[in-house]
Amino acid sequence: MKAKNKIQKENFIISDGCCVQYGNTLALDNVTFxxxxxxxxxxxxxxxxxKSTLFNAMTGLVPLANGSIKIKGLDPDKAKNLIGYVPQKxxxxxxxxxxxxxxxxxxxxxxxxxNPFSKKNNKVVMDSLSQVGLLDKIDNNVNxxxxxxxxxxxxxxxxxxxxxxxxxxxxxxxxxxxxxxxxMEIINNIKLDGKxxxxxxxxxxxxxxxxxxxxxxxxxxxxxxxxxxxxxxxxMEEMYGSHNQMFKNHxxxxxxxxxxx
Amino acid sequence: xxxxxxxxxxxxxxMIRSLITAVLSGIMLPALGSFTINRNMGFMADAMAxxxxxxxxIGVFFGLSISVLGAPAAILIALLLGFIIKNTEVxxxxxxxxxxxxxxxxxxxxxxVFNVSLNLEDLLFGQILAVSTxxxxxxxxxxxxxxxxxxxxxKQLLFYSFDPIGAKVRGLNVSFLxxxxxxxxxxxxxxxxxxxxxxxxxxxxxxxxxAAKLITKTxxxxxxxxVAFGVVASISGLYLxxxxxxxxxxxxxxxxxxxxxxxxxxxxxxxxxxxxxxxDI
Numbered sequence: 001m002k003a004k005n006k007i008q009k010e011n012f013i014i015s016d017g018c019c020v021q022y023g024n025t026l027a028l029d030n031v032t033f034x035x036x037x038x039x040x041x042x043x044x045x046x047x048x049x050x051k052s053t054l055f056n057a058m059t060g061l062v063p064l065a066n067g068s069i070k071i072k073g074l075d076p077d078k079a080k081n082l083i084g085y086v087p088q089k090x091x092x093x094x095x096x097x098x099x100x101x102x103x104x105x106x107x108x109x110x111x112x113x114x115n116p117f118s119k120k121n122n123k124v125v126m127d128s129l130s131q132v133g134l135l136d137k138i139d140n141n142v143n144x145x146x147x148x149x150x151x152x153x154x155x156x157x158x159x160x161x162x163x164x165x166x167x168x169x170x171x172x173x174x175x176x177x178x179x180x181x182x183x184m185e186i187i188n189n190i191k192l193d194g195k196x197x198x199x200x201x202x203x204x205x206x207x208x209x210x211x212x213x214x215x216x217x218x219x220x221x222x223x224x225x226x227x228x229x230x231x232x233x234x235x236m237e238e239m240y241g242s243h244n245q246m247f248k249n250h251x252x253x254x255x256x257x258x259x260x261x
Numbered sequence: 262x263x264x265x266x267x268x269x270x271x272x273x274x275x276m277i278r279s280l281i282t283a284v285l286s287g288i289m290l291p292a293l294g295s296f297t298i299n300r301n302m303g304f305m306a307d308a309m310a311x312x313x314x315x316x317x318x319i320g321v322f323f324g325l326s327i328s329v330l331g332a333p334a335a336i337l338i339a340l341l342l343g344f345i346i347k348n349t350e351v352x353x354x355x356x357x358x359x360x361x362x363x364x365x366x367x368x369x370x371x372x373x374v375f376n377v378s379l380n381l382e383d384l385l386f387g388q389i390l391a392v393s394t395x396x397x398x399x400x401x402x403x404x405x406x407x408x409x410x411x412x413x414x415x416k417q418l419l420f421y422s423f424d425p426i427g428a429k430v431r432g433l434n435v436s437f438l439x440x441x442x443x444x445x446x447x448x449x450x451x452x453x454x455x456x457x458x459x460x461x462x463x464x465x466x467x468x469x470x471x472a473a474k475l476i477t478k479t480x481x482x483x484x485x486x487x488v489a490f491g492v493v494a495s496i497s498g499l500y501l502x503x504x505x506x507x508x509x510x511x512x513x514x515x516x517x518x519x520x521x522x523x524x525x526x527x528x529x530x531x532x533x534x535x536x537x538x539x540x541d542i
Contacts, residue, residue, distance in 0.1 A: 059430040080432035087427050095299040096423045097480050106420045106427065111434055116415040141478050161431070 008072070012037040012196055013058070013165065017067030019252040020053050027053045029220040030067065030255045035198070035213070037164075040191050042207055042227065043200040045217035046240050051200035052088065054217065055167045058198075059083055065252035071165065084158020086151065086168040094143060101138050103153050104128055107161035121160070128159040132186050148179025152186060159190070166190070168199040184210060204231065220255075270503045278397050279389045279499055283509070285404040286453035286465060287495030291487040292411060293449050294470030295480065296442065300422055303467050304354065305342065308361035309447045310462045312338045313454065314368025317384065322375040326395075327384075327454060332403065335447035343443045387458035387510030389502060396455060403452035407445045418442060419480070456495070457510040464514035465491060472521040475528040490520045 013035040020028040028050045035041055043051045056062045058069055060076035071079035084107065107128070108121045129135045132152040137145065142153060151171055158166050168187075172180050180203075191197055199211075207214060208227040216222040216230060222238045223230040270276040297306055313334055320330035342360060349356040372379055383391065392400075411418075421428040421438045429435045450462050457465050473486035498513030 061426070061429060080430065083430065085427055085430040087424060091426050092424050093299065093422060095301070096419070097474070097478060097483065098419065098423055099479055102419065102480070103423075105416070106424065106431070109416050109420045109428075110432060111417070113416045114413045116412050139479075157427075 009037040010034070011070075012039075012072060013198075014070045015054075015058075015067070016069075017253075018054075018057060018064055018069050019066040020050070020057050020062050021065040021252055026065075026219060026250055026252065028057065028217075029250050031217070031221045032067075033215055033221060033224040035196060037196055038191065038194050039212045040187070040197045040210075041199070041213045041215055042204075042211040043198055043215045043217060044202070044204055044207070044239070045222070049218045049239070051217055052169055055085070055169055055198070055200065058167065059085055067253075081161075082164045084161050084163030084166045086154040086158065086166065086171060088169045089147075089150070089174060097141050097143060099138070100129065100134065100140050100142055100145070100153050101125055103142055104156045104160050107157040107159070107163075124160050125156075128156040129153075131159055131190070132156045133182075146176075146179065147174035148176070148183050151175060151183055155186065155190070164195060166195055166197045168197070170201070171199045172201055172203050207231065267500075270500070275390060275392070276499075276503065278392045278394060279502075279509075280496070281397050282392050282400045282456055283389055283495040283499045283513075284492055285400050286449075286456040287491040287493075287513075288488050289404055289407045289411075289449040290453055290462070290465040291469035291473075291491030292408070292484055293442075293446050294466045294491075295473070295484045295487050296418065296422055297446065298467050298470045298474065299480075302446075303463060304361075305346075305357050305443075306446055306450065306466055307463045308357045308364075309335075309338050309342060309443075310450050310454070310459045311361050311368075312342070312364035313451060314365055314384075314459060315371050316368075318368050318371035318375060318377055318379070321377045321379055322371075327451075329399070332448060332451065335451040336444050339443035339447040340440065343440050382508070383458070384454070385458050385460045385510075386508040387454070387456050387461060387513075389456050389499060389509035392455055400452045400455075403448050407449045407452070410441065410445050414438065414441060457513055458508075461510035461514045464510075464517055465494065468514070468517040468521050469494060472517070472524040475521075475524045476531075490517065490524075494520060 011034060015031055015033050018028055018031045019026060031050070031054065043054065045051055053062065057064060058071065058076055060080065069076055071082055074082070104125045105121055108124060126135060126138070129138055132155050134149060134152050134156065137149065142150065145153065151168070155166070155168075171183070175183060187197060187199075211227045213225060214227045214230050215224045216235055216239050218239045223232075223235040271280065297303060316330060316334040316337070317327055320327065320334075342357070345360060346353050346356050371377070372381070380388070417428075417433055417438055420431070421433060421435050425435060450466070453462050453465065469490035470483070470487040472490050473483045477483040477486050494513050494517040497516040498509055501507050501512035501516070502509040
């Protein structure tokens with residue numbers, strides 16, 4: 001039983017040869033990695049490198065052209081309850097003057113949420129907000145918050161949802177340096193509660209201090225592993241250098257003769 | 262003008278019928294308007310209203326009233342518009358524009374070909390004083406359906422409208438929510454055609470909501486104010502219609518616009534004071 005638990009813990013998220021195709025372009029090409037429960041993983045890579053696409057694949061928003069992703073042994077479509085998602089800021093409709101409370105409550109909103117006046121979630125909302133230190137802002141309009149505070153509200157939303165896995169897309173853009181540290185501290189505390197956290201970020205400075213593992217994506221998986229070891233010169237070159245030629249003959253399931261990746 | 266003058270119109274049955282339909286429209290349109298303006302769907306709503314014309318023409322040709330045709334026509338239009346916009350490659354705005362003008366044109370052609378006896382002016386600008394008891398029942402039925410769905414799905418609609426990707430990740434049925442909103446929007450529009458007419462239904466949908474947005478800070482408050490403005494505009498419009506024999510739609514639109522101008526001035530003058538005092542409304 002113990003051994004079984006250990007296997008489950010180690011195979012918390014498995015991406016096995018995952019391919020995502022948009023039209024004729026392979027946005028993700030044979031991406032393979034494995035995340036253990038309770039790890040904090042940075043997903044880095046250039047713009048268009050597939051960071052958001054990977055998150056979309058993990059949440060079942062885009063279909064896989066080949067390969068598989070398993071979250072706690074489940075397909076992405078079946079694992080929606082397990083994943084808390086913090087979207088990129090530009091995907092939100094900021095026209096809506098919603099309150100902090102309403103955003104956090106969205107974590108508890110599902111297809112069965114049919115009572116607009118229900119107060120039963122109040123305690124969960126308040127607990128989640130106090131975990132991110134924003135309980136005093138509960139009735140504020142989200143449009144009035146700073147970038148860092150907004151991220152914290154969305155993190156509180158994943159907490160109210162009770163998600164085991166947190167996906168944060170571009171978590172640190174539009175967050176100033178001081179607020180980044182606060183945010184990191186909060187995320188670390190959440191990690192201590194046993195959550196598994198994946199953060200897509202452009203910031204690779206001091207990455208080994210902040211994360212357990214790093215996933216380097218440039219449409220394929222350039223490297224994955226311990227944060228202090230993976231970012232070698234070659235990997236950086238592969239990740240941020242241009243190598244479109246490399247993918248020319250790739251199709252889902254067929255990744256060229258010389259390249260096992 | 263005393264209270265007797267204000268109550269005087271309501272000794273007539275037709276005025277009571279008009280009042281009921283005006284108030285129902287004045288509630289449901291501005292309530293949905295709060296979502297419509299924040300989702301930039303005004304043009305879409307306008308297209309829905311205009312697209313009803315050919316269906317009305319066909320219906321009247323076969324001897325059916327607008328009220329009877331209303332609900333099926335509204336659902337058909339909502340599904341059609343939703344489908345075309347989702348699958349278009351020419352851009353949403355352009356697709357809506359094409360449907361908007363072509364359906365409206367088709368409506369006029371059908372009216373002419375079928376030689377349908379329709380009072381176009383009433384249809385375009387509203388003629389609330391001609392509402393029958395049967396119409397009142399139909400509008401009331403539509404009102405109950407629209408407002409029930411609006412309230413029951415409020416949290417899901419808000420989640421989906423604010424953060425569509427997040428809602429999808431959370432497992433909400435976003436495609437269903439999208440069509441559901443289009444359907445209740447078109448039901449509310451159809452239910453209000455006799456009150457404000459095809460062309461001016463947009464004004465009751467978006468002007469009260471826009472006015473409310475100027476002077477409120479939270480979404481729920483903006484809906485409450487929007488509905489209040491809508492009711493004031495519809496009742497005032499009814500009075501103007503009765504006392505000065507004006508078409509009801511334009512009267513209501515003008516009052517709504519007046520409210521908007523006043524709230525705009527208030528927001529410019531009072532909001533700085535509220536901000537200074539750090540009050541939350």
